[in-house]
Amino acid sequence: MKILVPVKQISVVDEDFELRADGKDVDPDYLDTEANEWDDYSYEAALEIMEAADGDVEVVPVTVGPDDAEDVLRRCLAKGGDRGIRVWDDDLVDATPAAIAKVLAKVVAKEQPDLVFTGTLSSDRSFAQTGVSLAAELGWPHVAVVTGIDWKPGDPKATLKRELEGGLIEEVSVECPAVLTIQLGINTPRYASLRGVKQAKEKPVQEWSLADLGLTGAELAAGASFRVRRMYKPETGRAELIEGTTAEQAARLAAIINELRGAA
Amino acid sequence: MSLLTRALQSGDEYLAAAVHPAVLPTQRQSLEKLLFATSRGKRQLAAAPYAPASLLEALASDDDPKVRIRVARNPSTPARALGRLAGGDASTALLSAIAAHKNAEPAILAVMQGMESPDIRAALCGNPKTPLKTLRALLPAATLAERKILAGNPNADAAMLRDLWDSGDIYVRAEVAAHPAAGPGLMDEAKRSLDPLVRRMLAANPAVTQDTLVALLSDPEAAVRAAAVRHLAPDDHAPERLASDPSSTVRRAEARHFTLPASAAARLAGDRDHWVRRWLARNPGTPDFVLRRLASDPESEVRRGVGRNRSCAVDLLRELAQDPVPWVRAGVALREDAPVDILHRLGEQSDIDVISAVGRNARTPPSILERIVRHENADVRRAVILNKRAPRSALEAVLEDPYPLNRALLARHPSLSFADLETMLRDPEPQVRFTAADALVKRPRPN
Numbered sequence: 001m002k003i004l005v006p007v008k009q010i011s012v013v014d015e016d017f018e019l020r021a022d023g024k025d026v027d028p029d030y031l032d033t034e035a036n037e038w039d040d041y042s043y044e045a046a047l048e049i050m051e052a053a054d055g056d057v058e059v060v061p062v063t064v065g066p067d068d069a070e071d072v073l074r075r076c077l078a079k080g081g082d083r084g085i086r087v088w089d090d091d092l093v094d095a096t097p098a099a100i101a102k103v104l105a106k107v108v109a110k111e112q113p114d115l116v117f118t119g120t121l122s123s124d125r126s127f128a129q130t131g132v133s134l135a136a137e138l139g140w141p142h143v144a145v146v147t148g149i150d151w152k153p154g155d156p157k158a159t160l161k162r163e164l165e166g167g168l169i170e171e172v173s174v175e176c177p178a179v180l181t182i183q184l185g186i187n188t189p190r191y192a193s194l195r196g197v198k199q200a201k202e203k204p205v206q207e208w209s210l211a212d213l214g215l216t217g218a219e220l221a222a223g224a225s226f227r228v229r230r231m232y233k234p235e236t237g238r239a240e241l242i243e244g245t246t247a248e249q250a251a252r253l254a255a256i257i258n259e260l261r262g263a264a
Numbered sequence: 265m266s267l268l269t270r271a272l273q274s275g276d277e278y279l280a281a282a283v284h285p286a287v288l289p290t291q292r293q294s295l296e297k298l299l300f301a302t303s304r305g306k307r308q309l310a311a312a313p314y315a316p317a318s319l320l321e322a323l324a325s326d327d328d329p330k331v332r333i334r335v336a337r338n339p340s341t342p343a344r345a346l347g348r349l350a351g352g353d354a355s356t357a358l359l360s361a362i363a364a365h366k367n368a369e370p371a372i373l374a375v376m377q378g379m380e381s382p383d384i385r386a387a388l389c390g391n392p393k394t395p396l397k398t399l400r401a402l403l404p405a406a407t408l409a410e411r412k413i414l415a416g417n418p419n420a421d422a423a424m425l426r427d428l429w430d431s432g433d434i435y436v437r438a439e440v441a442a443h444p445a446a447g448p449g450l451m452d453e454a455k456r457s458l459d460p461l462v463r464r465m466l467a468a469n470p471a472v473t474q475d476t477l478v479a480l481l482s483d484p485e486a487a488v489r490a491a492a493v494r495h496l497a498p499d500d501h502a503p504e505r506l507a508s509d510p511s512s513t514v515r516r517a518e519a520r521h522f523t524l525p526a527s528a529a530a531r532l533a534g535d536r537d538h539w540v541r542r543w544l545a546r547n548p549g550t551p552d553f554v555l556r557r558l559a560s561d562p563e564s565e566v567r568r569g570v571g572r573n574r575s576c577a578v579d580l581l582r583e584l585a586q587d588p589v590p591w592v593r594a595g596v597a598l599r600e601d602a603p604v605d606i607l608h609r610l611g612e613q614s615d616i617d618v619i620s621a622v623g624r625n626a627r628t629p630p631s632i633l634e635r636i637v638r639h640e641n642a643d644v645r646r647a648v649i650l651n652k653r654a655p656r657s658a659l660e661a662v663l664e665d666p667y668p669l670n671r672a673l674l675a676r677h678p679s680l681s682f683a684d685l686e687t688m689l690r691d692p693e694p695q696v697r698f699t700a701a702d703a704l705v706k707r708p709r710p711n
Contacts, residue, residue: 014307016330029304191642191666197692245412247461248435 001057001153003046004113006104006134007039007076009069010124024228025094035072038119040189042182045149046117047080047190056153060085062107064092064100070205078192078200085111089210091217094228097125099220101133106213108138115158116179120145131181142179143172147186151176267701270689271295277305278694282701285318296322303328310334314698321345329355336361343369356381363387370395377401389413396421403427408436415439422447434459441466451476460485467491486511493517503528512537519543529554538563545569552577564589571595578603590615597621604629616641623647633658642667649674656681668693675699682709 010033017030043061050057061076062085063069073084087103095103108116118131128144135142147169148161158178162170174180192200210216240256242249268287271279272294280295287295299319300306309315310323311334323335324345335341336349336358346368349358362368363376364387373391376384377398388394389402390413399420406414414420415428416439429440429450440446441454442465454466455476464487466472467480472495480492481502490513493506506518507528512535518524519532520543532544533554538561544550545558546569559570559580564587570576571584572595585596585606594617596602597610604627611622611632622628623636624647637648638661645662648654649670656679663684665671672695674680675688680703688700 014304015311016307016334032308191668193666194664194692196666243409245416245435245439247438247465248412251461 001053002111002113003049003057003059004108004111004116005039005043005046005059005061005076006116006118006130007043007061007063007072008036008119008122009033009063009065009072010036010122012124019231023230023232025231033068033071035075036119036122036124038121038123038182038184039072039076041184041186042117042119042180043076043079044187044189045182046115048187049149049151049153050080053153058082060111060113062087062104062111064088064095064103073205074197074200074203075192077203077205078196079190080196081203083203084205085208086205087208087210087213089217091210091220095220096224096226097127097129098133098223098225100130101137102220102223103210103213103215104130104134105137106215107208108134110213114153114177115151116140116177118179118181120181120183128181131179135179138177138179140177140179141174142181143174144181145183146180147183149180149186267689267704268295271701272298276694276697278698279689279701281309281312281315281319282698282705284322285316286705292318292322300326303331306331307334311338313338313340315340317342317345321348324348325352329358333358333361336365339366341365341367343367343372347372350375356383360384360387364391366391366393368393370398374398382407385410386413389417392418394419396424400424408433411436412439415443418444421445422450425450429453434461438462438465442469444469444471446471448473455479460488463488464491467495470495481506486513490514490517493521496521504531507531512540515540516543520547522547522549524549526551526554530557533557538566541566542569546573548573548575550575556580559584564592568592568595572598574599574601582606585610590618594618594621598625600625600627602627608632611636616644620644620647624651626651626653630655630658634661637661642670646670646673649677652678655679656684663687668696671696672699675703682707 011031012034013026014030018027020027046059050059059081060083061073061081063073064087066088070086073086077084085107116134121128132142132144143160145162146160147163149158151158157173157175159171159173162172164170242252267283268291271283275298277299280298284292284295299309306323306326307330309319310331317340320335320338320341321344323331325348326332332349335345346362346365350362350372359376360383363373363384370393373388373394376388385402388398389410394417396419399414399417403414403424411428411432412435415436420443422445425440425443425446428436438461440450441462451466451472454462457463463480463483467477467488468491474497477492477496480488483489493514494517503518503525504527506514509515515532515535515537516539519540524547529544529550532540535541541558541561542565545566555570555573555576558566561567567584567587568591571581571592581596581599581602584592587593593610597618598621607622607625607628610618613619619636620643623633623644633648633654634657637645637658639645645665648658649662650673659674659677659679662670662674671691671693675696676699685700685704689697691697
């Protein structure tokens with residue numbers, strides 16, 4: 001039994017940044033990187049199933065990213081799991097979620113997992129598409145924004161919870177194999193122990209190129225679902241900068257609050 | 265291996281940053297090669313609040329204007345680096361940042377007084393380092409917005425304040441009324457002002473006379489009376505009358521007054537406003553019989569206030585240590601004068617707030633700390649880490665705490681040994697490595 005967990009190294013924009021010369025993205029010189037928060041929860045969900053199954057489940061983190069994206073895999077492996085997979089090719093720079101899904105589908109074909117857990121979205125791009133696009137590529141059922149999982153190795157179906165508007169919980173069952181996109185708060189992600197961090201450095205990370213997966217850059221580009229035309233900072237909206245002395249600012253703030261409450 | 269060698273051999277930028285202020289200028293250059301290798305790295309360091317002054321000084325000479333402006337905005341930048349920045353080819357944005365900087369030398373600020381940029385002028389008007397002479401030079405052409413800022417500058421003198429009072433709007437006058445340098449004449453005018461904001465700000469003026477405060481106790485505006493109560497010296501007010509003031513704001517202020525007479529305290533203990541009772545419960549001047557009454561208040565925050573009150577008697581503490589609400593018991597557990605048997609009992613409990621408080625208490629015996637520090641909850645473990653009196657024996661279990669923030673805070677603990685800190689230099693978290701290196705640099709080596 002196996003759970004594949006795609007994880008992502010996201011970009012964090014510096015407070016004072018510039019755009020790339022082509023105007024389609026932020027200049028990488030102004031970007032920092034960190035692990036996607038949602039993936040902490042999806043990986044924890046997989047580890048919890050692995051630990052409950054007492055060794056009958058393998059959890060494999062996979063990422064699509066350049067050399068330094070290996071950090072997110074090591075971060076996962078420090079918490080549990082024995083190996084990771086990193087896929088990269090220069091043709092994957094600026095890849096859309098649909099292209100990433102095609103790559104991950106090939107990884108799934110090689111690894112044959114019983115379940116795939118992705119984060120609901122990544123905080124840098126917020127498409128929330130990779131998981132559902134992967135399910136579409138595979139022809140597997142999917143459930144999005146999952147907040148509870150009841151599944152044991154060998155179960156043909158998983159019973160899941162989803163949080164809806166108004167505090168409602170929807171309970172659904174899904175046939176396996178399936179792709180689940182995991183929501184924040186489903187669990188409390190653990191921190192890796194120092195021993196785990198040291199051990200993770202020695203764990204194997206397989207590196208695959210597009211060719212290893214039987215894909216080409218042209219093929220992915222042809223299937224791109226959209227292209228970025230430009231990126232820009234919009235004009236400032238209706239925001240009012242409250243100026244003056246502290247007492248004056250407090251008076252203006254009170255006036256705004258009263259205005260909004262219809263009291264003035 | 266020295267910290268310098270270790271930083272250079274490992275290429276660890278965080279280690280290098282921590283070591284930078286402690287080495288010779290020639291050695292700094294080798295560290296700077298590592299630290300300033302990329303423009304991104306330089307920008308990040310220039311904006312980092314933890315960056316040592318020596319590094320910011322070095323970055324103040326950088327060719328990249330984006331680096332220099334971040335140095336100018338960094339609150340840790342020392343005066344000398346700001347002087348260097350101001351002396352170069354400085355943009356208006358850079359000069360504005362220097363003009364607003366609290367470490368800028370008065371002489372540098374004075375040089376900028378003739379500049380016309382509104383941002384620079386506003387920054388100079390508000391900077392507490394701007395000398396009086398410069399403030400005076402700014403006044404004649406000051407806009408209303410600038411006058412409001414000038415009126416709040418601690419270096420303004422009585423003559424300037426008179427000018428501002430005569431020419432300003434109600435907000436300028438309110439700032440003038442609160443200014444300690446406003447003379448008796450201005451304060452008298454402020455007392456007679458028809459605007460309650462001006463009278464309230466006057467009541468908050470640390471230089472206002474007790475007579476004026478007593479007069480303001482009869483003000484028709486509750487906010488003015490409350491401000492006057494807060495600043496009154498002992499015995500100069502009318503507690504009996506204020507304790508029954510129709511405004512809860514005034515009664516809350518009264519409940520905080522240290523010299524509250526017993527009769528007024530007794531009256532306030534039955535106040536319908538629970539904030540009044542909370543302030544009274546925390547007031548060290550509240551008499552014992554009132555604290556005993558408040559210890560059985562239906563509001564748990566009031567009972568916690570009694571437990572946190574340094575005047576609370578030990579027998580009352582014992583009673584509150586058995587309160588059904590954990591937050592109240594946690595208040596008792598924070599008391600450094602709590603008897604050890606109470607700490608022992610509270611340390612056995614399961615509530616996280618209670619055991620965290622026991623862990624944080626400087627009087628908690630090591631045997632209890634050694635148990636609490638193994639708790640599964642990271643916040644509870646952190647409470648022990650934050651306890652500066654915790655012995656090393658109690659901290660051993662958290663040297664490899666899985667929560668990085670706990671390890672970073674632990675690296676500042678005075679009970680850690682040199683060997684502990686040296687081990688932490690290999691931590692996977694940069695913040696932990698930096699803090700450990702910083703602690704090693706600042707701590708004198710044992711002979």
